[in-house]
Amino acid sequence: MKPVTLKEIAEQLNISVTTVSKALKDYPDVSKKTRGLVRELAKTLNYKPNTFAVNLRTKESKTIGLIIPVIVHHFFSNVIKGIISQAEKKGYLVIILQSNESYELEKKQIDLLLSQRVDGIIISLANETADFNHLNEVISQEKPLVMFDKIAKIVKCSKIIIDDRKAAYLATQHLIDKGCKRVAHFRGALLPQNSIDRFLGYKKALLDNNLPYDPSLVYICECGDMSFEEGKKNAIQLLKDHNDVDGIFINTDLVAIGAMTEFNKQGIKIPDDISIVGFSNWFMSSVISPTLTTINQPGFKMGKTAFKQLYKEIKAVKNKKTIAPKIITLETELIERESSKK
Amino acid sequence: MKPVTLKEIAEQLNISVTTVSKALKDYPDVSKKTRGLVRELAKTLNYKPNTFAVNLRTKESKTIGLIIPVIVHHFFSNVIKGIISQAEKKGYLVIILQSNESYELEKKQIDLLLSQRVDGIIISLANETADFNHLNEVISQEKPLVMFDKIAKIVKCSKIIIDDRKAAYLATQHLIDKGCKRVAHFRGALLPQNSIDRFLGYKKALLDNNLPYDPSLVYICECGDMSFEEGKKNAIQLLKDHNDVDGIFINTDLVAIGAMTEFNKQGIKIPDDISIVGFSNWFMSSVISPTLTTINQPGFKMGKTAFKQLYKEIKAVKNKKTIAPKIITLETELIERESSKK
Numbered sequence: 001m002k003p004v005t006l007k008e009i010a011e012q013l014n015i016s017v018t019t020v021s022k023a024l025k026d027y028p029d030v031s032k033k034t035r036g037l038v039r040e041l042a043k044t045l046n047y048k049p050n051t052f053a054v055n056l057r058t059k060e061s062k063t064i065g066l067i068i069p070v071i072v073h074h075f076f077s078n079v080i081k082g083i084i085s086q087a088e089k090k091g092y093l094v095i096i097l098q099s100n101e102s103y104e105l106e107k108k109q110i111d112l113l114l115s116q117r118v119d120g121i122i123i124s125l126a127n128e129t130a131d132f133n134h135l136n137e138v139i140s141q142e143k144p145l146v147m148f149d150k151i152a153k154i155v156k157c158s159k160i161i162i163d164d165r166k167a168a169y170l171a172t173q174h175l176i177d178k179g180c181k182r183v184a185h186f187r188g189a190l191l192p193q194n195s196i197d198r199f200l201g202y203k204k205a206l207l208d209n210n211l212p213y214d215p216s217l218v219y220i221c222e223c224g225d226m227s228f229e230e231g232k233k234n235a236i237q238l239l240k241d242h243n244d245v246d247g248i249f250i251n252t253d254l255v256a257i258g259a260m261t262e263f264n265k266q267g268i269k270i271p272d273d274i275s276i277v278g279f280s281n282w283f284m285s286s287v288i289s290p291t292l293t294t295i296n297q298p299g300f301k302m303g304k305t306a307f308k309q310l311y312k313e314i315k316a317v318k319n320k321k322t323i324a325p326k327i328i329t330l331e332t333e334l335i336e337r338e339s340s341k342k
Numbered sequence: 343m344k345p346v347t348l349k350e351i352a353e354q355l356n357i358s359v360t361t362v363s364k365a366l367k368d369y370p371d372v373s374k375k376t377r378g379l380v381r382e383l384a385k386t387l388n389y390k391p392n393t394f395a396v397n398l399r400t401k402e403s404k405t406i407g408l409i410i411p412v413i414v415h416h417f418f419s420n421v422i423k424g425i426i427s428q429a430e431k432k433g434y435l436v437i438i439l440q441s442n443e444s445y446e447l448e449k450k451q452i453d454l455l456l457s458q459r460v461d462g463i464i465i466s467l468a469n470e471t472a473d474f475n476h477l478n479e480v481i482s483q484e485k486p487l488v489m490f491d492k493i494a495k496i497v498k499c500s501k502i503i504i505d506d507r508k509a510a511y512l513a514t515q516h517l518i519d520k521g522c523k524r525v526a527h528f529r530g531a532l533l534p535q536n537s538i539d540r541f542l543g544y545k546k547a548l549l550d551n552n553l554p555y556d557p558s559l560v561y562i563c564e565c566g567d568m569s570f571e572e573g574k575k576n577a578i579q580l581l582k583d584h585n586d587v588d589g590i591f592i593n594t595d596l597v598a599i600g601a602m603t604e605f606n607k608q609g610i611k612i613p614d615d616i617s618i619v620g621f622s623n624w625f626m627s628s629v630i631s632p633t634l635t636t637i638n639q640p641g642f643k644m645g646k647t648a649f650k651q652l653y654k655e656i657k658a659v660k661n662k663k664t665i666a667p668k669i670i671t672l673e674t675e676l677i678e679r680e681s682s683k684k
Contacts, residue, residue, distance in 0.1 A: 003456070003483055007360055017359045018349055063454065071438070072419030080413060084440060088447075093454055096413070096438040098426060105430075112405065112435055114345070116458055141345055228625065261629055283570060287603055289631055 004045040013037060060318065063093045064310060065113035067123040069101045069150065073227075074254065074282040075299045076124070079148065082303020083122060090311055092119070101189075101222075103128040110134045120144035120310045125152060127189040127222065144313035148306045150192045158313065158325045160306045164194045167295045167332045168201025171249045171277040174293070174334055176209050178275055178342045180247030184217040186234050186259065188251045195251065198279070202249050216241065221255050231258020239266065247275045247340075253282040253294055260288070260339070275340040290338035298330050305330065346387040355379060402660065405435045406652060407455035409465040411443045411492065415569075416596065416624040417641045418466070421490065424645020425464060432653055434461070443531075443564075445470040452476045462486035462652045467494060469531040469564065486655035490648045492534045500655065500667045502648045506536045509637045509674045510543025513591045513619040516635070516676055518551050520617055520684045522589030526559040528576050528601065530593045537593065540621070544591050558583065563597050573600020581608065588616055589682075595620040595627045595636055602634070602681070617682040632680035640672050647672065 006024075010017045015034065023030045023038035024047075041047075066083060068076050080096065087094050095118060099106040106126045113121055114137075121138060124147065135155045138145045148160040175183050185202045188195030199218070206213050219234040221227065231254065238245060250256040256278035263270055270276055270290050278285060278294040285292035305328055316323045348366075352359045357376065365372045365380035366389075372380075383389075408425060410418050422438065429436045437460060441448040448468045453476075455463055463480055466489065477497045480487045490502040517525050527544045530537030541560070548555050561576040563569065573596065580587060592598040598620035602612060610616055612632050620627060620636040627634035647670055658665045 007358075010358055011360060016349075016352055016357075018353060071413055071422060072416075074414075077414030080440070084442070093439070093450060095454075096440070097435070098422070098438070100426070108435060112437075228629075257629065284626060287570075287599065287630070 004042075004047040006047075009038060009041055009045065009047065012041060060119055060314075061117050062091055063095055063116070063118050064307075064314075065095045065097065065109075065116070065118040065121045067097045067099055067106060067109050067113070067121065069099050069124060069126050071096065071098045074284075075149075075252070075280045075297055078299025079124075079303035079306070082300040082305075083307045084303075085300075086304045086307035086311075090307075092307075092311075099126040101127040103131070107134045110138060114138065114141065114143065118143075120146070120314045122146045122148065122306050122310055124148050125150040125192065127192055130191055142317055144310050144317060146306050146310045146313070148302055150194060153193065156325055158309045159327045160302050160309065160330065161194070161327065162297060162302075162330050162332050164197035165201035165204070167279070167297075168198035168249065169205045170201075170332075170334050171279065171295055172202045172205035173209070174336070174340060175247035175249060175275055175277055176205065176211065178247070178271070178340055180275055181211065182214075182217070182242070182245050183211070183247040183249060184219065184238060184242070184245045186219045186221050186231070186248060186250040186255055189220065189222050198251050217245065221251065227252060227254035228258040228261075231255035231260075232262040233258075235259035235262035239268070245274060248277075250276060250278050253278040253280045253285045253292060256292055256294070256339075257282075257284065257288060260290075260292070270339050271342055275342065277334075277340055281335055286337065293337045293340035294335050295332050296335050297332060301330060346384075346389040348389075351380060351383055351387065351389065354383060402461055402656075403459050404433055405437055405458070405460050406649075406656075407437045407439065407451075407458070407460040407463045409439045409441055409448060409451050409455070409463065411441050411466060411468050413438065413440045416626075417491075417594070417622045417639055420641025421466075421645035421648070424642040424647075425649045426645075427642075428646045428649035428653075432649075434649075434653075441468040443469040445473070449476045452480060456480065456483065456485065460485075462488070462656050464488045464490065464648050464652055466490050467492040467534065469534055472533055484659055486652050486659060488648050488652045488655070490644050492536055495535065498667055500651045501669045502644050502651065502672065503536075503669065504639060504644075504672050504674050506539035507543035507546070509621070509639075510540035510591065511547045512543075512674075512676050513621065513637055514544045514547035515551070516678070516682060517589035517591060517617055517619055518547065518553065520589070520613070520682055522617055523553065524556075524559070524584070524587045525553070525589040525591060526561070526580060526584070526587045528561045528563050528573070528590060528592040528597055531562065531564050540593055559587065563593065569594060569596035570600040570603075573597035573602075574604040575600075577601035577604035581610070589618070590616060591619050591621075593621050595622045595624040595634060598634055598636070598681075599624075599626065599630060602630070602632075612681050613684055617684065619676075619682055623677055628679065635679045635682040636677055637674050638677050639674060643672060 006017045006020045010020045020038050023035040084094050097109040103126055132152050132155050145157040151159045187199045203213050221230045278292050281294045281296040285294050348359045348362045352362045362380050365377040426436050439451040445468055474494050474497050487499040493501045529541045545555050563572045620634050623636045623638040627636050
């Protein structure tokens with residue numbers, strides 16, 4: 001038996017949906033007679049109130065939307081956990097959508113969340129996203145929006161980030177301090193800001209140490225799903241192109257582990273032949289052999305912080321206040337392990 | 343500027359929401375005059391049609407809901423990929439919710455999806471779920487429902503499963519064939535059917551080979567999030583309790599890898615001292631050292647199959663047909679690697 005809707009009750013009594021809804025909630029501005037008729041019909045038809053309908057009075061749905069490029073990824077997974085943990089404390093459900101690095105899909109998903117009347121949206125942008133109208137639409141509808149990790153500088157909303165340049169500089173400096181002279185870089189895709197910033201941090205560390213920047217030492221990883229395989233592929237290519245590389249800063253641990261698998265296979269010793277520093281501190285980085293030096297990326301904390309900021313903005317909208325967008329930068333640190341110990 | 347709703351247009355013109363909606367879609371059963379008034383007001387107020395509103399004519403929203411216990415898990419991640427890949431082919435968006443093994447959350451999430459008028463729901467049950475009224479509610483509303491992996495036998499809907507008993511039997515038989523005489527089992531939580539079935543397969547293999555079943559060799563892993571840590575913990579406990587165990591069948595690879603990390607740390611040789619078989623064939627199982635023998639669990643295929651079945655049922659409902667629920671059992675196989683080679 002299909003669920004009875006407010007529309008159906010309204011049609012049967014020849015009144016508006018709004019009146020039906022108000023009558024069921026016992027609003028005084030609906031006549032007693034109408035309230036009685038509505039309740040009786042609702043009971044006869046076995047009407048079940050829609051728990052998640054946007055509450056007419058509070059205008060809240062107590063749901064938020066989360067759009068991320070790739071769900072199944074150790075960093076994003078920790079962010080999801082952080083968001084969900086905070087959301088649950090405040091009684092919010094989290095609707096998760098995966099954009100798969102596709103701008104088109106991301107746009108559709110923004111539309112979906114707006115039509116579902118979520119109270120706010122948290123997003124990490126798809127690699128492909130270079131146009132931001134769909135995000136500005138969210139803001140123009142006064143819907144709270146918080147970005148994290150892959151952000152767009154130009155969109156005026158709150159952002160939770162790390163200082164990617166500083167972290168990459170730290171990683172590269174560590175390799176140089178360990179005696180590396182020819183340091184390669186496996187970078188991320190070309191568009192995302194964090195990928196650009198990590199590359200710039202790597203480059204600056206070389207130049208500050210009077211080492212030449214050589215573009216042929218930079219390999220691109222589109223990442224997302226294929227990270228492990230791309231790590232192997234880039235490792236194979238690097239060994240074909242160069243025989244003097246003694247250190248690599250790799251933009252994410254899963255890629256690094258793919259690369260290390262290939263190096264192990266080809267008998268390249270880590271760290272003696274090539275030292276490696278990854279990024280994000282996936283738990284498997286402390287399990288594999290040799291263990292992987294990496295930059296700790298506080299994913300869970302990023303998720304918690306993103307939700308907390310979104311919640312503040314949801315409350316502000318509800319109380320008809322405005323609060324200025326905030327940029328929150330979380331700390332990172334280098335975790336030294338076997339892959340860079342010389 | 344908040345978006346204009348159909349309700350607001352209806353109120354201004356003192357007609358029903360249904361009439362407004364029909365007028366905007368140019369339904370002939372609405373008078374030309376009313377259609378004109380509605381369109382003009384919509385234009386003045388800059389009304390944007392809700393792309394995802396349930397289409398009045400087709401009664402479709404082109405969205406489906408997916409509820410899983412834990413998103414960040416190598417098996418479920420492959421299932422998600424399988425579902426999304428098929429859904430995209432048919433133009434459906436997938437709303438993902440994580441129940442976190444909580445029955446209460448799972449119930450709320452079913453309510454949410456029903457209120458959001460998704461066209462169908464795919465679900466793998468939370469460990470805690472022992473009551474199925476919320477699922478029967480979905481079925482009584484004639485909403486297509488497909489279960490996978492963690493299913494409830496008693497709920498009358500389609501299910502995509504593997505033969506867990508047969509797979510566990512195969513895994514245990516393999517250890518016995520390799521010469522193991524005291525085979526332990528790290529099992530899953532007590533309620534889920536697949537956990538029960540894997541335990542029963544393990545037990546049967548022992549008895550069929552005239553080996554005694556010893557309950558003290560069975561360790562429980564609540565799994566979900568803490569799989570790796572629980573693997574380590576159970577390994578520590580097993581070594582305290584027994585010094586003669588020579589084989590372990592472990593219910594999921596991540597737990598197995600946790601256990602192996604502990605054994606490596608304590609100088610226990612794998613497979614020479616203890617042989618290990620895992621379950622699910624996580625990609626890291628072929629990366630760690632020693633590589634892990636496991637049962638291949640076709641996650642991606644399970645996701646594809648789940649969506650395909652759901653889609654059939656969505657089409658049937660749309661065409662006012664009924665199709666009987668189907669139970670689809672996918673094949674598994676043992677992948678032999680270093681952790682069980684003697």
